[in-house]
Amino acid sequence: MTPQGTAENRDIEFENIFLTVKSITAYKKIIRGVSGKFKSGELTAIMGPSGAGKTSLLNILTGYQKSGIQGIIKCSNERGKKRKKASSDYRNYSCYILQDDHLLDYFTVYEIMYYTTKLKIGGLSREENDFLIDDILSTLGLIKQKRTPCGSLSGGQKKRLSIALELIDDPPIMFLDEPTTGLDSNSSRQCIEMLKSLAQKGRTIICTIHQPSAPLYMTFDHVYIMAQGKCIYQGLPQNTISFLASAGYICPQYHNPADFLMEVANGEYGDSVDILSLAKESCLCKVENVLQYDQNSNETWKRDSCHPSSFYTNYSTISASEGNFIKEQKDKEKDMSIEPAIITREILLEDPECCIRKKPSEWTRFLVLFQKQLIYFYRDWTVARIKLILHFLVGIFLGVTFQNSGYNASKFITNLSFFMVSVVYLSYTALMPAALRFPSELKILRKEHFNRWYKLRTYYASFLAADFPLQILFTLAYTIGSYTISSQPLEIRRFLMVFLIHSMATLVSAGIGTMFGTIVNPVNGTFLGAILTAVNICFGGFLCLFPQMNNVMYYLSNLSYMRFCMESILQAIYGFNRGKLICPEEEEYCMFTNPNEVLHEIGMDECSYWTDFGWLIVNLLVFRLLGYCALKYKVK
Structure with missing residues (x-):
């Protein structure tokens, strides 16, 4: 009908x-x-x-x-x-x-009608879809605006x-x-x-x-x-x-x-x-x-x-x-x-039973929502293209800033600073956009979910499926330039291990941003995000080395995902039987040429890369689950 x-x-x-x-x-x-x-x-x-x-x-x-x-x-x-x-x-x-x-301003009238039809009615061919859309738009006097963006x-x-x-x-x-x-x-x-x-x-x-x-x-x-x-x-x-x-x-x-x-x-x-x-x-x-x-x-x-x-x-x-x-x-x-x-x-x-059209499966709705998310990311240049370019340029800038710190034994503190800056940069640039984006989308989500377009878990799964590859792509654009220019070990295994931890830092931070963006308004969300980032930096093991922490701070540091990021990255760089660092001729004496001594000095010699990676997985699941629970609470 x-x-x-x-x-x-x-x-x-x-x-x-x-x-x-x-x-x-x-x-x-x-x-x-x-x-x-x-x-x-x-x-x-x-x-x-x-x-x-x-x-x-x-x-x-x-x-x-x-x-x-x-x-x-x-x-x-x-x-x-x-x-x-x-x-x-x-x-x-x-x-x-x-x-x-x-x-959604980045979709045309036809596109938003088409995707909504796919979400609401199952089993329609493309011709039947178009006929239904034209019929409705003609009835409401919108047929001439069929190709007009919603924002116009x-x-x-x-x-x-x-x-x-x-x-x-x-x-x-x-x-x-x-x-x-x-x-x-x-x-x-x-x-x-x-x-x-x-x-x-x-x-x-x-x-x-x-x-x-x-x-x-x-x-x-x-x-x-x-x-x-x-x-x-x-x-x-x-x-x-x-x-x-x-x-x-x-x-x-x-x-x-x-x-x-x-x-x-x-x-x-x-x-x-x-x-x-x-x-x-x-x-x-x-x-x-x-x-x-x-x-x-x-x-x-x-x-x-x-x-x-x-x-x-x-x-x-x-x-x-x-x-x-x-x-x-x-x-x-x-x-x-x-x-x-x-x-x-x-x-x-x-008699509540009436002529209800055949509803599509949740898997079909997931695919439709996933496609919508990808189109939205592509058309919003602030979400994808400009962020990708900036990550690449910032990676080059930091690589030049910390040049030669990867192999120079006299610059091991500088190298620690480089990786701390990297983790903070990737975390902050993932957290803030998520905290700012979700409040604006929450109103659309509440309307569509209340009118039974899809289940909330279907939307959240499609969002994660589209967001994860994008965050990993941003991380790759940053890591390639920063890792190579800063003269880190040119070994594919070590590069992949660092890239993996950078990606985990990005995904965990994006989950925190989603949680804050759902619970509070954008102003409070960015404020809380900045405060949490500062707290994680304090417990990350760089501003205050683990051997210099008191017992209370040391045990509290286990709640900081940046600690696990720093431990695993430094294990990837200085662990796994790496050879001695180079002491430049202009330096009279280099105290730490042995990578194991570097790890011992900063209190990370007994850490395990894969154990820290496992804790990052736990952090990712916890914050994503909290984000979903917060979203479910807000929507209902």
Whole structure:
């Protein structure tokens, strides 16, 4: 089924939804017992002033918010078979489009659609893929931007592309958070009209919106107005003025009904929330609304299934029962004042099985994500090309700086400095980009993972598979120049051993950067990375040699991966039966011409290269695992 077709009808109904969050001093109620029904084939807008709880309600309906909730959510279609399911099943045929459009700027519209199709639907040929993509892009008016990079799209086009990506697997239920944010009036109108056309094909589309213009407000099929965590109106937008008038709030002529409703909800005409909640509960508008069109007068009029006079109930009648209603509501809220730790979320689904397309295997998704990662690395010149060139140039520069230190017996301290600088350089240049990159990608990852494009472990495995060879390539570019120019032993075995440890230092540091970049923001991530690098340098065995360390520092040095890097590199250079070092003729005396004496002087004569390499493997696995756990925590 393509987006041109008719989606399966699914209504959403919720009863007595409460949301309680824990503040610094106490528990705070965000949503206070709201109920409602959103029908398929309708475009529903959840509106309200800032802090009304509209986004919180949307997060509850989508499953994005999982804690502190109590209430019942029902999702039904025409088949009527009932059973209880977990919230994960409820989300299997819905999607959530967040307020911000997080797209990969280095991909074209077609490319991002193509790879998303491969992630969502299995078994399609290239021709079927292209047909589906063209169909969706034509429906959303993006066919002319098919070859345009995502970074060059306008705000409205990015919003439409975000919707197009979720239409690929044709979800019957769509949630959107503030789809018109950042758009001008014309783009906002086009966006809402597009959503309405999609809803008319049978989808249930719910979006939050802050304060639309009058024409935009009348475009919606159904509005759900919230204030102070309560619902104060739900029904047709055309009935808003009549509803407010029935509660004693007269909208001025030529005034935008949406603006007036927001003014009333904000308390500009007194404390109106309880009054409007009473009016809604009194069936002033909670009924079937029928639109009829009079062609002679060219006017639209509304009729409520309640008695017509109910729209103009005397305000004193409402006030008479207001006290009892408010008391009942407060008593009800008091009964619900329990800690979120024991609040449960019950989802009642009616026949959750629907026509779900064949999903690709996780191995197929891994290959698609791996290919995307490689393309991203290649096109972002700051990630790959410039870094490769700089590593090669820095390797040459340091090789020239420490020239002849590899064989000169009088420069063994200089040679130790060279390898320490090498380890620090490779570690720092791997750690910082990872700490800076992941926060920006976390938003894209959270959106795609929440909408079930792939499993988190599949993404993480594809990232590692693409990142490892790249980091090793950077290390090779550095090691070739620095090793040979600094006059280290020209033996292929020793070169490979040094290159292997350089690579391990790079990979371990990149894992630490990923962990910091996931847990904290970029500023704190770079700060923590710099601090950890400094601490590792102190315990690396160069600034303070192991024989000169006290017992506490020596044992703490076992926590420094730079210690294992330095020990193994110096074992590769001075160990394994290397011949005597050369003492230049201009030097009167060279104290350390025997490599074994060098290792003994710095306290590394009893170390084992492969033991240190094993500990580096342990460090790599630990930090990569911690990075995955941090990523999993952040995403969920």
